[in-house]
Amino acid sequence: MMEKLLIEGGAPLAGSVGISGSKNSSLPILAATLLTDEPCVIRRVPDVSDTHYMLGILRAMGAAVDRASGTVTVQAATLTSSEAPYDLVRKMRASVCVLGPLIARLRKATVSLPGGCVIGDRPIDLHLRGFEKLGAGIRVEGGNVIVEAPELTGREVNLRGKHGSTVLGTDNIMMAATLAEGTTIIDGAAAEPEVVDLAEFLIKMGAKIEGAGTPRIVIHGVKKLGGADHTVIADRIEAGTFLVIGALAGRREGIVLKRTRPDHLECVIGVLRRCGHEIEISGDEMRVRPGTTSRGSNIETESYPGFPTDMQAQMAALFCLTPGISVITETIFPQRFMYAAELNRMGADIRLEGSTAVVQGVERLSGAPVMASDLRASAALVLAALRAEGKTEINRVYHIDRGYEMLDEKLMNLGARIERCQA
Numbered sequence: 001m002m003e004k005l006l007i008e009g010g011a012p013l014a015g016s017v018g019i020s021g022s023k024n025s026s027l028p029i030l031a032a033t034l035l036t037d038e039p040c041v042i043r044r045v046p047d048v049s050d051t052h053y054m055l056g057i058l059r060a061m062g063a064a065v066d067r068a069s070g071t072v073t074v075q076a077a078t079l080t081s082s083e084a085p086y087d088l089v090r091k092m093r094a095s096v097c098v099l100g101p102l103i104a105r106l107r108k109a110t111v112s113l114p115g116g117c118v119i120g121d122r123p124i125d126l127h128l129r130g131f132e133k134l135g136a137g138i139r140v141e142g143g144n145v146i147v148e149a150p151e152l153t154g155r156e157v158n159l160r161g162k163h164g165s166t167v168l169g170t171d172n173i174m175m176a177a178t179l180a181e182g183t184t185i186i187d188g189a190a191a192e193p194e195v196v197d198l199a200e201f202l203i204k205m206g207a208k209i210e211g212a213g214t215p216r217i218v219i220h221g222v223k224k225l226g227g228a229d230h231t232v233i234a235d236r237i238e239a240g241t242f243l244v245i246g247a248l249a250g251r252r253e254g255i256v257l258k259r260t261r262p263d264h265l266e267c268v269i270g271v272l273r274r275c276g277h278e279i280e281i282s283g284d285e286m287r288v289r290p291g292t293t294s295r296g297s298n299i300e301t302e303s304y305p306g307f308p309t310d311m312q313a314q315m316a317a318l319f320c321l322t323p324g325i326s327v328i329t330e331t332i333f334p335q336r337f338m339y340a341a342e343l344n345r346m347g348a349d350i351r352l353e354g355s356t357a358v359v360q361g362v363e364r365l366s367g368a369p370v371m372a373s374d375l376r377a378s379a380a381l382v383l384a385a386l387r388a389e390g391k392t393e394i395n396r397v398y399h400i401d402r403g404y405e406m407l408d409e410k411l412m413n414l415g416a417r418i419e420r421c422q423a
């Protein structure tokens, strides 16, 4: 059933909000449970549709899955299929991260080849290059990639592509290498906190991994991995989104974010402070207060620890209502600006020039019917709606539900006026 959000803008927000476990950590960690026949317990898995898709894929491979609120137990005693079903893969590009575990355990895997998506071309050539290096043969047949590796042998693998490294590609090769013969060295590895979280889970399972969080990861293959119990890290993008919400629509006393990892958000915090907003950090809590005078900024997305591509749409919403000109340059997914036309329908002034968005601050936005196009673009629309005059109707809310746990409830608790209804 299609749903939409109706947001009445202008309510100043205050109070506290609990940040959920990371979606982008949960997905590869859930996939990694396929590496062992023993039970694994994963805690703080956010209740979002992407994690449900992933559990559906694990079940389709023959794993027993149990979910009780945020705690998921998976046991893949025997894997009955090496094929990720098309209808699930089609819904979620991250399903590609079952390739690594399947190859490691069954020496064979089939997933449908991801096509383009709304944030642009999202190839998996680097993943495949890595598997090939470890000894796999790769065929494309009937829209599927079939990876077969009778033997997996540790090698040096370079995962640097023209847009930098690859997060899920690093995850995939790291997972496959845990059960390969000998030592694998990943050069140009992604250093995102989600890669480190996965490595920590794999180490608990018995893997031998050094260097996760740096561009060079060394994996010594082992014969077998066992079950493990792991709590995923806080979602840094959800937390970043709430920091921007506080800067954009917070009351003077601000919003408190609980159970966060401020160390994963240094770049975003730095940009918000430069724009004049106040962020106080105390342990795992952050309080954000809107600045009395704010200014724009120029940001360029980069891999971690640079400014995350998953935060630029939300920043654009903030810049729309910030005096002066701000410039956003997207280097990871150069086409990730689907939100610009929608924000402009609300009265924003965003001009696109290739992979750059030039945002001229305006005095006010006004509510309008708009369409969500992808997860982070949808978040930007929600943010703009919180400050727009009148009512904004956001269609295709399922994009938000893919990655934000209970966003409407969390915002309502802070004082926002939001209603969810059938479209």
Ligand code: EPU
Residues within 6 Å of the ligand: 023, 024, 025, 027, 094, 121, 122, 123, 124, 125, 126, 127, 128, 161, 162, 163, 164, 165, 166, 167, 168, 169, 190, 194, 309, 310, 332, 333, 375, 376, 403
């Ligand atoms: N790329 C290639 N070849 C490959 C793989 C990637 O050219 O084989 C390119 C991509 O097209 C892109 C760049 O490399 O230009 C980086 O892509 P990456 O592989 O790192 O992205 P991903 O691993 O598929 C994850 C997150 C994304 C996030 C990116 C970048 C998950 C499930 N997804 O995707 O999150 O934007 O890293 O940080 O972890 C989101 O949560 O909304 C989201 C899109």
